[in-house]
Amino acid sequence: MSLEPGAESKSARTRSAIIDAALLLFRERGYEATTMRAIATEAGVSVGNAYYYFDSKEQLIQGFYDRAQIDHAVSARPVLDSERDLTKRIVGVVEAWLETMDPYRPFAGKFFKLAAEPTSPLSPFSAESAPARTAAIDLWREVLEGSDAKIPKKLRNDLPELLWLYFMSLVMFWVHDPTSDAAATRRVVARTAPMVVRLIGITRLPVIRGMLDDVIALIDEIRLVFSGGGDR
Amino acid sequence: MSLEPGAESKSARTRSAIIDAALLLFRERGYEATTMRAIATEAGVSVGNAYYYFDSKEQLIQGFYDRAQIDHAVSARPVLDSERDLTKRIVGVVEAWLETMDPYRPFAGKFFKLAAEPTSPLSPFSAESAPARTAAIDLWREVLEGSDAKIPKKLRNDLPELLWLYFMSLVMFWVHDPTSDAAATRRVVARTAPMVVRLIGITRLPVIRGMLDDVIALIDEIRLVFSGGGDR
């Protein structure tokens, strides 16, 4: 594999030409209305050739995920580098994501429907998504570690993952959000981000600390089940 | 529409014959492997006729939902009538559901993938699912009201819905649960149900009460968005 930009192999160029074509047509007509024949034609290849590079039409969405994640990391950079307040960091990173995803919002539902199937490689919990997932969790780790908030020791380990889960539920809300320009989602983020921060602070209280231990123990147990601990 | 049982119209019988055939074949071969042609043949009708009664193959799953909900209400009855302890009521009702759904577990993922699409009538948040949804929320209201637990006034209104949401997240976990016989899900229920009950009790603490007001305000706001308050 060559490293000089612009000198990528022919096959790599064909590959991304197909993704480009797919994403273009998805934006224009939506996911279902875009046929594989149309994608192939737009990309200047045959249908069969498109299937040489991608196992299925759904598979093309993985390409979308990868790009979205990179775009998000880029658009979140300014906030991460300038803001210290944890609440504002959370809000900023989520808003950056909303910005990035805006062009795809009309048919995002179709994408997440596919992601919701547990056996699908597109599921955020699948092995195939592991790279994108850990990258995303690392982003949330940076949100935490770059902030001036004091994180209780007990939470250090699990909080990035929990924050990512919080983010995933925001994404789910966004998918269902009927308001134009995702106004409701923005409102929910603005409202819940301070709650999350306060929740972290509250874990110092004795009453809560007892519960926290249970929660952490449960999370660790669940992680074990999914990392091969359970019989599949 | 006739009310005497056993004297239903021909069309109603055809309708349920198609659902019977579909559910039978789904169980035997899975969702994707079952063709509409096979369903029609099994039900003793033509393909076109099946489409006279159901808009699509997905639509057949709505029939599955309706039955599952009825079955659950029935299987949850013993616990609801005999047990007073809130934790045990929650665990019992969830276990009853797990029992009910067991035959469909192998392909439940396929079902919930369809349910995850916001625009789909199969979404638990859709208008079409409203009857099933309110019935389910009512079930959780009974779980609460039949228990000996003291529910803070502030929570009376929203708690059944919140409990249903908790249940929905358990369902999501169940769909992803890789263990045989859903052992991990059972464990999570056994662990989280006491936490939920403790969480309800804790809302009396002054620190928490402040947060609780925020949460309730947010929930009410969200409900408004989805009940037509937002621009669609």
Added chain:
DNA sequence: CAAGGAAGTTGAACACGTTCAACTTCTCGT
């Protein structure tokens, strides 16, 4: 009872995702 419209029913036809055997082009060791 007759008539005519509504409800129910049919299977062939269509469009789409996907597969595959055949073909072409590239790569590299000799």
Added chain:
DNA sequence: ACGAGAAGTTGAACGTGTTCAACTTCCTTG
């Protein structure tokens, strides 16, 4: 430069969900 195997490419063909014009049965109204 050559040959052989790998990699890339093709479009026709297949199976599936869905549609539709035509047909049949049922029900209502005069």
